[in-house]
Amino acid sequence: MRRAVALAARGLGSTSPNPVVGCVILDAAGQIAGEGWHRRAGGPHAEIEALRDAGDRARGGTAVVTLEPCNHTGRTGPCAQALIDAGTARVVYAVADPHAVASGGAATLAAAGIDVEGGLLAGEAEAGNIAWLTSVRRGRPFVLWKYAATLDGRIAAADGTSRWISSPESRADVHRLRAQADAVVVGSGTARTDDPQLGARARESGLLDSEITQPLRVVVDSNAAVVKPGARVLDGTAPTLIAVAEDADATPLEGLAPVVRLPRAPLGRQGLSIPALLDALHEREVRSVLLEGGPTLAGAFFAVGAVDRVVGYIAPALLGAGPAALADAGISTIARALRLDVTETARLGPDLRITAVPTAPSSEES
Incomplete structure (x- = not known):
């Protein structure tokens, strides 16, 4: 099963809106x-690829797969039936398929007399497929917030300069994150200050051009006042979507890029409704979002509980002044601090990369 999990990871960034799946026969x-x-x-799905590789040796054998074999006909046929037709005697899968349309493969296999077992290394398989699983279970894209900061939490100096806080190794890692995401999202502040290009570049990421599926570049430009002709995000190397308020005059954006109109955030908060933004992206089959926006946009996502993972690149430097990594997230007292569970730490050049996930609030905090 660990081999199947490793095989599934090879599809990260190229299978959406489908899950990543690996199979060993x-x-x-x-x-x-x-x-x-x-x-x-x-x-072809993972099971079909593996069955083709196995040929006649699959008869009487065992299929080990990271996700319950699908049970429906879409752009490809049902994998459960393919395993039956191949004469497979046993199927072991890690994670049950939560999709209402595709689920039921285990029952179909069992009804055909195949020995079926689920749950093997479910945690490891789920971790590798968490973006797709989150999108199915919650009805919104999985959101990863990435930021780079100094050791004292500053993302820029007092004069606004920020290039480069992080090391070349950290920046290369960000390109790998972009290559795995369906969409990269920034706000108007980042678009105005940095004029980012937001594509996944093969040279920086260490990947081949053929291995990269460019993410949708999303700019949250509430008042349609920031994205201008000539902006790097409009360079044509990847698709772009501009999110504006329903009441904004979007005339200046005509002919530049597709526009989606969204309601503004509730009173007391700036910008657009984050749930509405995520709904609009989910409808466009975006299953994973890399949030690269500045502190204001990040705070808006956290305020509505819409961040699933944090990746921070911490540089061994001090500034003492300048904007912090996170702005108002609706947290007014230490008792309501959003606690994180650190799942990984790694050295990237001189930097420290910290990966963490928000923890559920304790009964005392809720």
């Missing part, structure tokens, strides 16, 4: 006969 003697993973949406 063992022959009747328990030896590996075939392997496969879902490479791209619309292409």
Whole structure:
């Protein structure tokens, strides 16, 4: 199963709106006969790739797959039926399929007389497929907030300069995050100050051009006043979407990029409604979002509980002044501090990369 999880990871960034899935076929003697993973949406699923690799050796063997085999016909046929037709004797999967349309494969396999077992290394398989699983379970994209800051939490100096706080190694890692995301989101402040390009660049990421599916570049420009002709985010290397308020005059944006109109945030907060933004992206089959916006936009996401993972690149430098990484997130007292569970730390050049996930509030805090 760990091999299947590793195979599934090869599809990160190229399978959306489908999940990443890996499969290993063992022959009747328990030896590996075939392997496969879902490479791209619309292409063969992992089980089909592995069955093709295994050939006749799949008969009487075992399929080990990271996600319950699908049970419906979409752009491809149902994997459960393909496993039945191949004469597979046993199927072991890690995570049950939560999708209302595709689920039921385990029951179909069992009804055909196949021995079925679920839950093997479910935690590891779920971690590798968390973006898609979150989008299905919550009905919104998985959101990863990335930021780079000094050791004292500053994302820029007092004069506004910020290039470069993080190291080349950290910046290369960000390009890998972009390559895995369906959309990269920034706010008007970042668009105005940095004029970011927001694409995933192969040279920086260490990936091949053929391995990169460019993310949708999303600029939250509430008043349609920041994105101008010639902006790097309009350079054509990746699709772009501009989110504006329903009551904004979007005439200046005509002909520049597609525009989506959204309600403004509730009274007391700036910008657009974050839930409405995520709904609009989910309708466009965006399953994962890399939030690269500045402190104000990040605070708005946290205020509505819409951040699922944090990746911070901490540089061994001090500024003592300048904007902090996170602005108002609706937290007014230490008792309401958003606690994080650190899941990984790594050195990237001189920087420290910290990966963490928000923890559920304790009964005393709720």
